[in-house]
Amino acid sequence: MLQRRITERCRIVMQDRKSLVLVAPAFAWLTAFMVVPCLLILALAFFRRGIYGGIEYDITFENFAMVLDPLYARIFLKSAWIAGLAALIAAVLGYAAAYAIASMPRHRQPALLFFAILPFWSNYLVRTYAWIVLLNREGLIVGIARALGFSGEMPQMLYTEGAVVLGLVYNYLPFVILAAYAPLSRLNPEISEASRDLGAGRWTTFRRVILPITLPGVATGFVFVFVLSIGNFVTPALLGGGQFQMIGNLVYDQFLSANDWPFGSALSMVLIAVMLVLLTAQTFANERASTGRQSAEPADG
Amino acid sequence: MTTLLSIRNVEKHFGRVRAVNGVSLDIRENEFFALLGSSGSGKTTLLRMLAGFETLSAGQILLNGRDISNVAPNHRPVNLMFQSYALFPHMSVAQNIAYGLEMEKLPRAEIRARVDEILSTIQLSALAARKPEQLSGGQRQRVALARALVKRPQLLLLDEPLGALDKKLRSEMQLELKRIQHQFGITFVIVTHDQEEALVMADRIAILQHGELVQCAPPREVYEHPATRFAAEFIGVMNFIPVQRDGAKLTAADGSAIHAAIPEGLGADIVAAVRPERLRLDAENCDNRLSGRILATAYHGLDLQVHVAIPAMAKPMVCRVTADAAEARDFKADDILTLGWNSADTRLFAA
Amino acid sequence: MADRLNMRVMLLILSLVFAFLYLPISVLVGLSFNAGGMPTAWTGFSLKWYGALFANRDILRAAGNTLVVGLVSAGIATILGTLLAIGIEIRRRKGRFLETLVFAPMVIPDIVLAIALLSFFSLLDVRLGLHTVILAHVVFNLAFVCAVVRARLKSFDWSIVEASADLGASTLTTLRRVVLPALAPAIIAGGLLAFTLSVDEFIIAFFTAGPERASITLPMQIYAMIRFGVTPEINVLATLVIGFSLVTLALSQRLNRGGLPGQ
Numbered sequence: 001m002l003q004r005r006i007t008e009r010c011r012i013v014m015q016d017r018k019s020l021v022l023v024a025p026a027f028a029w030l031t032a033f034m035v036v037p038c039l040l041i042l043a044l045a046f047f048r049r050g051i052y053g054g055i056e057y058d059i060t061f062e063n064f065a066m067v068l069d070p071l072y073a074r075i076f077l078k079s080a081w082i083a084g085l086a087a088l089i090a091a092v093l094g095y096a097a098a099y100a101i102a103s104m105p106r107h108r109q110p111a112l113l114f115f116a117i118l119p120f121w122s123n124y125l126v127r128t129y130a131w132i133v134l135l136n137r138e139g140l141i142v143g144i145a146r147a148l149g150f151s152g153e154m155p156q157m158l159y160t161e162g163a164v165v166l167g168l169v170y171n172y173l174p175f176v177i178l179a180a181y182a183p184l185s186r187l188n189p190e191i192s193e194a195s196r197d198l199g200a201g202r203w204t205t206f207r208r209v210i211l212p213i214t215l216p217g218v219a220t221g222f223v224f225v226f227v228l229s230i231g232n233f234v235t236p237a238l239l240g241g242g243q244f245q246m247i248g249n250l251v252y253d254q255f256l257s258a259n260d261w262p263f264g265s266a267l268s269m270v271l272i273a274v275m276l277v278l279l280t281a282q283t284f285a286n287e288r289a290s291t292g293r294q295s296a297e298p299a300d301g
Numbered sequence: 302m303t304t305l306l307s308i309r310n311v312e313k314h315f316g317r318v319r320a321v322n323g324v325s326l327d328i329r330e331n332e333f334f335a336l337l338g339s340s341g342s343g344k345t346t347l348l349r350m351l352a353g354f355e356t357l358s359a360g361q362i363l364l365n366g367r368d369i370s371n372v373a374p375n376h377r378p379v380n381l382m383f384q385s386y387a388l389f390p391h392m393s394v395a396q397n398i399a400y401g402l403e404m405e406k407l408p409r410a411e412i413r414a415r416v417d418e419i420l421s422t423i424q425l426s427a428l429a430a431r432k433p434e435q436l437s438g439g440q441r442q443r444v445a446l447a448r449a450l451v452k453r454p455q456l457l458l459l460d461e462p463l464g465a466l467d468k469k470l471r472s473e474m475q476l477e478l479k480r481i482q483h484q485f486g487i488t489f490v491i492v493t494h495d496q497e498e499a500l501v502m503a504d505r506i507a508i509l510q511h512g513e514l515v516q517c518a519p520p521r522e523v524y525e526h527p528a529t530r531f532a533a534e535f536i537g538v539m540n541f542i543p544v545q546r547d548g549a550k551l552t553a554a555d556g557s558a559i560h561a562a563i564p565e566g567l568g569a570d571i572v573a574a575v576r577p578e579r580l581r582l583d584a585e586n587c588d589n590r591l592s593g594r595i596l597a598t599a600y601h602g603l604d605l606q607v608h609v610a611i612p613a614m615a616k617p618m619v620c621r622v623t624a625d626a627a628e629a630r631d632f633k634a635d636d637i638l639t640l641g642w643n644s645a646d647t648r649l650f651a652a
Numbered sequence: 653m654a655d656r657l658n659m660r661v662m663l664l665i666l667s668l669v670f671a672f673l674y675l676p677i678s679v680l681v682g683l684s685f686n687a688g689g690m691p692t693a694w695t696g697f698s699l700k701w702y703g704a705l706f707a708n709r710d711i712l713r714a715a716g717n718t719l720v721v722g723l724v725s726a727g728i729a730t731i732l733g734t735l736l737a738i739g740i741e742i743r744r745r746k747g748r749f750l751e752t753l754v755f756a757p758m759v760i761p762d763i764v765l766a767i768a769l770l771s772f773f774s775l776l777d778v779r780l781g782l783h784t785v786i787l788a789h790v791v792f793n794l795a796f797v798c799a800v801v802r803a804r805l806k807s808f809d810w811s812i813v814e815a816s817a818d819l820g821a822s823t824l825t826t827l828r829r830v831v832l833p834a835l836a837p838a839i840i841a842g843g844l845l846a847f848t849l850s851v852d853e854f855i856i857a858f859f860t861a862g863p864e865r866a867s868i869t870l871p872m873q874i875y876a877m878i879r880f881g882v883t884p885e886i887n888v889l890a891t892l893v894i895g896f897s898l899v900t901l902a903l904s905q906r907l908n909r910g911g912l913p914g915q
Binding site: 018019020021022023025026027029030033034035036037038040041044093096097099100101103104112114115116118119121122123124125126127128129130131132133134136138139140143170173174177202224227228230231232233234237238248251252255256261264265268271272275279 | 658659662663665666669670672673674676677679680683690693731732733735736738739740742743750753754756757759760761762763764765767768769770771772775787788790791794798823848852854855859871874875878879881882886887890893894897898901905
Binding site: 188190191193194195196197198199200201204208209212213 | 352353354373374375376380381383384385387388389390391400401404405448449452
């Protein structure tokens with residue numbers, strides 16, 4: 001018995017030594033070009049900006065204090081508002097789309113899902129640009145309105161908060177569809193039939209049974225859209241036209257024009273912190289609700 | 302006994318496939334009724350029509366004389382225990398059971414009282430706060446049963462209720478289900494592919510094949526007087542002996558005469574059928590006799606099954622010998638054995 | 653029953669969502685063939701803007717740069733990512749740390765990784781250029797290749813490895829003759845996916861390519877053009893980029909029937 005346990009242990013060690021050789025190159029790469037750079041900006045966030053743009057190496061919390069400055073705090077809140085709005089709309093639309101896909105005949109679902117996600121794999125800039133073509137003053141929507149005989153003053157569509165939210169929703173919607181579809185497709189159809197059988201109507205069945213079980217998927221989608229949106233600088237720059245700033249733009253400025261790297265780093269760290277908090281909260285929520293997943297088949301007696 | 306449920310000429314078409322084809326049945330109050338058939342027989346479709354999850358292509362379903370064919374599942378006084386149990390994974394055992402009562406908008410105190418009562422009936426009071434995933438298969442099965450029973454439906458439908466359980470637990474639950482049905486006095490309609498299960502539990506069995514009703518009768522009748530060759534083959538073990546008919550004379554392939562009452566409407570090609578336990582070793586006292594070589598013996602504890610190859614017959618005959626008889630006589634392969642049986646135990650079907 | 657109504661509502665939702673997803677892109681593709689080039693008026697079918705695009709030296713150079721970055725970074729990432737995936741799967745002691753490390757590039761906001769790498773390179777006084785873009789792109793490409801290959805390994809029948817060893821093959825021979833061929837579709841699919849991601853990637857390239865015009869990638873070029881406003885040339889470029897992504901993705905999908913990347 002003891003003998004066998006010793007051989008077993010040796011095997012594990014051998015196995016791990018072999019696997020170490022396989023893992024090492026990628027591990028080294030990720031350490032050099034991800035871990036170290038990220039630790040670097042974590043460190044930078046605690047240094048002071050030099051008078052002429054350089055970095056002075058004494059420890060300070062000024063940069064984090066600056067994040068709380070009303071000027072920047074407002075940008076933070078604004079970013080959170082826009083990202084939250086985009087995430088909420090994307091979550092609702094994405095859930096509806098995923099629900100619709102999941103209620104189609106089984107053999108059609110993979111193709112539908114594939115085409116729902118396909119746009120996600122085309123270029124982000126191009127997808128954003130498409131909305132410039134549609135929304136601008138000489139754009140397609142205005143053109144169609146004119147062609148239909150509308151001659152009054154058209155409201156400004158491009159370079160508004162709405163355009164930015166629209167752009168974010170458009171770009172990240174496929175992501176939410178994918179995230180929301182997974183638990184919906186795994187849902188045992190007999191579960192909702194059971195609810196109907198016990199006397200619940202369609203709406204009650206949806207509210208009390210389907211939604212609680214499948215919500216974790218859409219929550220994952222929500223968190224990701226929020227995180228991706230709040231750090232986004234391309235969409236605000238292109239569809240917001242520099243009318244307002246989001247955190248992403250602020251970070252961008254610190255590195256490419258204002259030359260305040262420590263402050264830019266501090267902003268990034270706050271971004272990462274927000275992301276970590278949300279992801280952790282969501283993981284916890286999912287674990288608590290995970291009972292809802294492995295539902296379909298009863299295990300053995 | 303009065304009729305609770307009338308199924309009248311019910312049909313269900315899926316495209317060109319007729320899953321259920323003109324089935325008519327009456328199910329009585331307080332009855333334990335089994336729908337028996339292999340997969341594709343239409344038994345599950347029929348059950349789902351009773352529950353309201355499939356529409357009828359033709360025909361009617363009457364409950365207490367009222368047509369419920371077009372009543373939505375949530376408005377039928379009928380409940381279904383699903384094959385997968387379909388317990389709500391995000392609710393505790395007690396919440397699962399209370400769900401159906403909440404849908405009836407009953408006062409909270411009454412809901413609690415009824416949930417507590419049924420939990421003690423199924424002996425799961427201690428697990429009321431557990432989530433379904435924390436239960437064993439047998440416990441889940443009982444929760445699913447309780448969830449449907451607590452609504453006190455006029456009719457409880459059970460879709461392969463014991464299918465997910467292991468063999469030992471299954472035979473315990475067969476008796477438990479019968480006990481519960483008796484205690485609650487509710488009509489049970491159970492769908493199963495397991496003929497033994499149907500024989501053990503049901504008061505009456507309906508055998509379905511290709512969407513059509515083959516026979517509907519009490520277990521004993523179904524076993525002793527199967528209506529068709531299919532029914533004879535599907536239930537239990539049956540020996541089939543091809544025979545040629547010449548007027549009132551029947552002759553087996555080896556030339557032996559077979560005596561049996563010939564029903565109306567049979568042609569020249571006939572199979573005679575006899576159950577293994579009706580075959581006797583004292584062949585000289587029997588109406589019918591066939592001799593052959595012993596192929597093999599199979600020991601089953603309760604009895605010994607002797608397989609006998611009859612000349613000119615494709616399949617060997619199976620004879621069940623009781624433990625006592627098996628001890629009294631040594632059956633060896635290649636020995637010649639003569640099997641006998643009486644004409645009263647012989648059934649005839651078209652070949 | 654109301655099921656038919658239900659189905660109709662579902663179909664309506666699907667049509668609306670698909671219209672929302674595909675109409676804007678389709679408009680671009682349509683406009684790229686518009687002789688007049690402006691979105692408001694259709695003046696006839698023409699390929700002249702395609703001609704104009706292929707005469708634009710800036711765009712051709714950017715496309716060339718992108719190809720180099722895509723091929724090299726996807727190549728490196730495919731090798732490292734595959735080894736990593738196999739390594740993680742055969743490790744008996746699953747390290748949560750390693751898992752997180754591999755997963756991280758997928759969730760860290762692009763801008764954070766971009767500025768981190770920019771700070772890192774400038775602190776080390778590394779001259780920025782295409783090579784720094786490649787170094788950076790391998791980081792996230794690695795994560796995706798590893799994810800695709802690991803998905804394949806989850807359904808991998810490890811008993812064939814034991815069978816190979818039982819038949820006398822060494823670990824290396826087993827890897828070369830049994831494991832890699834069995835994984836080949838996933839590896840190629842992962843590589844193609846990495847290539848697509850790299851070709852489309854903008855933010856990290858923008859920060860790590862440096863100021864020189866010679867190291868501009870295609871997405872950087874597109875970004876610069878878009879900021880100028882709507883021009884017929886962007887429509888053409890956009891159409892080509894979309895077409896390219898779709899072809900690569902379809903190819904990767906065909907090779908690896910395990911499902912859509914990210915699934």
